[in-house]
Amino acid sequence: MPLVDIRNVSKSYGSARVLDGVSLEVNEGEIVTIIGKSGSGKSTLLRCINALERIDGGEILVEGRSVRTDMPKLREFRQRVGIVFQAFNLFPHLTVERNITLAPVLNKRITRGQGRALALDVLERVGLADKIDAYPAQLSGGQQQRVAIARCLAMGPHLMLFDEVTSALDPELVGEVLKVMEDMARQGMTMVLVTHEMGFARTVASKIVFMHRGRVREEGPPAELFANPRTPELRSFIASVR
Amino acid sequence: MQSLNFQQIWRYQDHLIDGTLHTLLLTLAAALIGTAIGLAGAAAVRSGPRPVRWTIRGYIELIRNTPSLIQLFIVFFVLPNFGLRLNSFEAAAIALGLYFGAYSIEIIRAGLDSIPGSQMEAGQCLGLTRWQVFRHVVLPPALRNVYPAFTGQFVLLLLGTSLASQISAEELFHAGGFIESRTYRSFEVYAVICGIYFALVMAFKLLFAAVGRLAFRWPVGR
Ligand SMILES: Nc1ncnc2c1ncn2[C@@H]1O[C@H](COP(=O)(O)OP(=O)(O)OP(=O)(O)O)[C@@H](O)[C@H]1O
Ligand SMILES: [Mg+2]
Numbered sequence: 001m002p003l004v005d006i007r008n009v010s011k012s013y014g015s016a017r018v019l020d021g022v023s024l025e026v027n028e029g030e031i032v033t034i035i036g037k038s039g040s041g042k043s044t045l046l047r048c049i050n051a052l053e054r055i056d057g058g059e060i061l062v063e064g065r066s067v068r069t070d071m072p073k074l075r076e077f078r079q080r081v082g083i084v085f086q087a088f089n090l091f092p093h094l095t096v097e098r099n100i101t102l103a104p105v106l107n108k109r110i111t112r113g114q115g116r117a118l119a120l121d122v123l124e125r126v127g128l129a130d131k132i133d134a135y136p137a138q139l140s141g142g143q144q145q146r147v148a149i150a151r152c153l154a155m156g157p158h159l160m161l162f163d164e165v166t167s168a169l170d171p172e173l174v175g176e177v178l179k180v181m182e183d184m185a186r187q188g189m190t191m192v193l194v195t196h197e198m199g200f201a202r203t204v205a206s207k208i209v210f211m212h213r214g215r216v217r218e219e220g221p222p223a224e225l226f227a228n229p230r231t232p233e234l235r236s237f238i239a240s241v242r
Numbered sequence: 243m244q245s246l247n248f249q250q251i252w253r254y255q256d257h258l259i260d261g262t263l264h265t266l267l268l269t270l271a272a273a274l275i276g277t278a279i280g281l282a283g284a285a286a287v288r289s290g291p292r293p294v295r296w297t298i299r300g301y302i303e304l305i306r307n308t309p310s311l312i313q314l315f316i317v318f319f320v321l322p323n324f325g326l327r328l329n330s331f332e333a334a335a336i337a338l339g340l341y342f343g344a345y346s347i348e349i350i351r352a353g354l355d356s357i358p359g360s361q362m363e364a365g366q367c368l369g370l371t372r373w374q375v376f377r378h379v380v381l382p383p384a385l386r387n388v389y390p391a392f393t394g395q396f397v398l399l400l401l402g403t404s405l406a407s408q409i410s411a412e413e414l415f416h417a418g419g420f421i422e423s424r425t426y427r428s429f430e431v432y433a434v435i436c437g438i439y440f441a442l443v444m445a446f447k448l449l450f451a452a453v454g455r456l457a458f459r460w461p462v463g464r
Binding site: 087094103 | 366367370374382386460463
């Protein structure tokens with residue numbers, strides 16, 4: 001059974017069809033990278049996977065359960081699916097530690113002491129243990145994004161979604177974030193990510209999905225897909241990002 | 243012109259102290275009522291059902307576009323006809339609380355609106371409930387953004403409590419009237435009263451600055 005099973009999903013905003021019969025499987029431990037032009041529906045698809053957006057047709061199954069914005073136990077589901085955005089979205093009024101432990105302390109009934117240990121643990125995984133008491137405004141963009149990843153990790157997710165998490169960063173800060181994601185991939189985390197970092201997609205992804213106008217136009221292992229694009233759309237896309 | 247004579251007024255210092263305490267009590271009671279209204283009202287205006295939102299809007303417009311003195315009279319003289327018997331202090335606390343509440347809703351709502359939706363989304367994605375998102379994600383930075391406006395409104399409330407003298411609530415301004423009627427020293431009396439109001443406002447400003455520094459310690463974004 002695939003961890004994520006997207007079956008013929010469609011979604012419209014008003015009369016604009018943003019997802020148009022998308023089907024996609026993500027197996028446990030796989031790294032699936034979604035690429036495609038701006039407006040092709042990548043973010044929307046990602047947001048549908050953790051029920052941030054309602055779908056109009058088709059079905060999304062995660063761990064065998066149908067994902068809906070009104071699904072039962074939506075909050076427990078969200079804890080198992082981490083999502084990281086381009087804009088970090090850390091809570092500015094909380095220290096790094098409290099950003100990470102807010103949800104676990106409120107909803108997983110751990111103590112503040114256990115929370116600190118948990119925060120240290122996930123911060124070590126993103127190389128920021130020394131920033132545990134800093135506030136977001138005192139961190140660089142790359143550091144903030146790594147804290148955002150650590151905050152997801154603290155929930156013990158079974159699946160991680162990344163939406164262009166390096167796009168807002170200065171070029172010299174991109175590497176540190178990608179490295180954290182590579183480590184997670186090596187440790188077997190299942191990940192679906194949207195990225196414009198073609199080098200990263202090529203080396204880390206188990207599968208690349210090329211979206212065009214709300215559809216999956218091509219998918220396959222990176223080496224194959226980049227070497228032999230079958231559609232003119234992918235060919236011109238690859239040419240444009242080189 | 244008579245020479246100034248504060249001597250006589252100090253003989254009524256008990257009245258002054260009592261009036262000051264009642265002004266403080268009245269201010270705090272009205273602020274408490276008003277802040278509760280402000281928080282609940284702002285949350286409801288943003289995400290309540292339409293009839294609730296309209297009712298709150300109506301309340302805000304009514305309060306902000308009619309004289310506070312008349313609001314006070316209505317609470318004190320009209321509500322008893324409907325079986326709600328209040329002493330002058332309670333009536334003043336409620337009327338001023340309703341007045342402060344109307345402004346608080348607008349101020350707090352502006353604060354809530356200043357927090358981007360992406361913050362709420364981030365909270366949701368961590369599995370927080372709507373209440374937890376409101377309380378822990380949205381509210382603290384929202385309050386920081388409107389803290390100066392809110393404390394400014396508090397000062398206006400404090401000064402506005404003098405209206406309560408008109409229904410014989412025994413606050414500071416009322417004490418002033420009493421002392422004047424006994425001493426006929428209007429200038430001295432009102433100079434002293436004014437000085438006390440001024441000192442109270444200054445004390446609150448210092449207090450608010452200290453509280454603000456403690457409560458809003460996080461550095462703001464770059
Ligand atoms: N909330 C919304 N309301 C209306 N239209 C929307 C909304 N969100 C997205 N869209 C539209 O849906 C389409 C797909 O958007 P989406 O954000 O999924 O694209 P994307 O592939 O992530 O693009 P980008 O690379 O620029 O991030 C776009 O045409 C966009 O304008
Ligand atoms: Mg996008």
